[in-house]
Amino acid sequence: MRIQVRRTGGFAGIDRHAEVDTSGRPDAQEWQSLAERAFASGRGTPPVGVPDGFSYQITVDGKTVYCADPRLTEEQRKLISRVLKEGA
Amino acid sequence: MTTNGGFEPVFCTVVPPHVLDKLARNDDPALSGPARRTLMRDSELRGKRRVTTEFALAAAPTAKAPSDQPLRTVYDAEHRTALPGTKVRGEGEDPGQDATVNRAFSGLGATFELFLKAYGRHSIDGDGLPLDATVHYDENYNNAFWNGEQMVFGDGDGEIFLDFTIPIDVIGHELAHGVTQYTANLTYYGQPGALNESMSDVFGALIKQYTLGQTAAEADWLIGAGLLAPSVTGKALRSMKEPGSAYDDDVLGKDPQPATMDDYVRTGRDNGGVHINSGIPNHAFYLAATQLGGHAWEKAGQIWYDVLTGGELTDRAFFTDFAKLTVKAARERYGDGGEELQAVEKAWEQVGVRIL
Numbered sequence: 001m002r003i004q005v006r007r008t009g010g011f012a013g014i015d016r017h018a019e020v021d022t023s024g025r026p027d028a029q030e031w032q033s034l035a036e037r038a039f040a041s042g043r044g045t046p047p048v049g050v051p052d053g054f055s056y057q058i059t060v061d062g063k064t065v066y067c068a069d070p071r072l073t074e075e076q077r078k079l080i081s082r083v084l085k086e087g088a
Numbered sequence: 089m090t091t092n093g094g095f096e097p098v099f100c101t102v103v104p105p106h107v108l109d110k111l112a113r114n115d116d117p118a119l120s121g122p123a124r125r126t127l128m129r130d131s132e133l134r135g136k137r138r139v140t141t142e143f144a145l146a147a148a149p150t151a152k153a154p155s156d157q158p159l160r161t162v163y164d165a166e167h168r169t170a171l172p173g174t175k176v177r178g179e180g181e182d183p184g185q186d187a188t189v190n191r192a193f194s195g196l197g198a199t200f201e202l203f204l205k206a207y208g209r210h211s212i213d214g215d216g217l218p219l220d221a222t223v224h225y226d227e228n229y230n231n232a233f234w235n236g237e238q239m240v241f242g243d244g245d246g247e248i249f250l251d252f253t254i255p256i257d258v259i260g261h262e263l264a265h266g267v268t269q270y271t272a273n274l275t276y277y278g279q280p281g282a283l284n285e286s287m288s289d290v291f292g293a294l295i296k297q298y299t300l301g302q303t304a305a306e307a308d309w310l311i312g313a314g315l316l317a318p319s320v321t322g323k324a325l326r327s328m329k330e331p332g333s334a335y336d337d338d339v340l341g342k343d344p345q346p347a348t349m350d351d352y353v354r355t356g357r358d359n360g361g362v363h364i365n366s367g368i369p370n371h372a373f374y375l376a377a378t379q380l381g382g383h384a385w386e387k388a389g390q391i392w393y394d395v396l397t398g399g400e401l402t403d404r405a406f407f408t409d410f411a412k413l414t415v416k417a418a419r420e421r422y423g424d425g426g427e428e429l430q431a432v433e434k435a436w437e438q439v440g441v442r443i444l
């Protein structure tokens with residue numbers, strides 16, 4: 001499973017992008033389950049965010065959903081921070 | 089205003105919107121009534137809702153004049169994301185040990201003071217709205233935002249960004265989003281979104297200058313100075329004096345802001361580049377303010393404030409709509425042929441925004 005996260009906006013307006021390929025990872029199962037739950041509560045179109053709030057695109061195996069601060073689910077928040085931290 | 093049907097024409101043809109705004113708040117119903125109706129009718133014509141939201145309280149029989157003192161509360165999210173978090177400092181309470189809390193608290197006070205002293209505005213809604221801020225939001229959170237009701241500040245990750253309460257202009261920027269929400273309510277996308285961002289940078293910069301007592305010539309015109317971690321190559325996040333020059337770093341990349349319409353950036357990211365193209369109206373404000381000299385909040389700031397709150401700026405305004413209204417406001421407040429009008433016209437011309 002290929003998980004990509006793109007973050008745009010924010011006070012600084014600086015984009016960040018990272019991705020994780022779970023194949024061959026010992027924790028692949030955990031990543032996939034987290035990604036599926038985060039993806040399920042995403043939206044098909046970008047939500048109207050709040051001023052200076054981050055906007056996110058979560059792409060799992062080529063399909064994309066959207067979400068925005070501060071209204072993220074726990075799974076979305078966890079997935080986004082893990083991908084941006086551990087991904088390449 | 090062609091459809092007033094001869095009803096109270098004095099308010100429709102002579103009185104500028106900012107005066108109407110003031111009249112509408114008058115305690116004497118003979119004065120406030122017609123002004124309020126004119127503003128309402130005006131706003132109905134454009135399908136806007138600001139007057140009803142803004143005057144809902146003023147119209148209530150129990151309404152009284154809002155206080156000249158702010159009503160501030162700072163909360164601590166304790167590195168989680170639930171808002172507002174735990175209350176850590178209220179109005180009238182002494183500073184505590186946490187410098188972040190104290191900075192947020194005094195930043196709220198400075199913002200309240202500028203809007204009141206310079207423009208006679210009582211808090212962000214013009215009616216004494218309590219000012220709430222949450223600090224220590226999430227972990228290593230590299231951002232600050234306005235959620236529609238309050239300000240939220242992250243601590244930064246220490247590698248790229250430091251604590252977002254450090255620059256007072258960032259605090260002012262977030263609160264100014266509240267002022268915009270209660271007035272022109274500029275849509276947060278594309279050009280109206282970039283205007284929304286620019287309003288926050290302009291008033292954020294003015295709050296810093298007011299606090300330091302700086303003239304336009306003395307000010308650094310930077311947004312977010314002191315926010316970048318020491319390892320980052322840059323001086324701030326944005327420069328109103330020289331958009332595009334704030335940083336140039338291996339990790340952050342280069343400041344993408346244009347200074348003129350020639351370099352306007354078309355993009356779908358960042359809500360259509362709201363933090364990018366804001367460089368254009370930001371630079372126009374800088375040019376007008378430095379041309380006029382003295383304290384930037386007094387003349388240039390007053391003109392921008394007149395437009396933001398005057399009721400004619402629509403929520404879908406483009407740069408050119410805004411620019412034309414600043415020209416009109418400069419003329420109405422300072423007279424035809426004055427240096428203010430000239431400075432405003434020249435500023436927009438220099439950044440390539442049409443005013444004719």
Ligand SMILES: [Zn+2]
Pocket residue numbers: 011051052261265285288
């Ligand atoms: Zn902003």
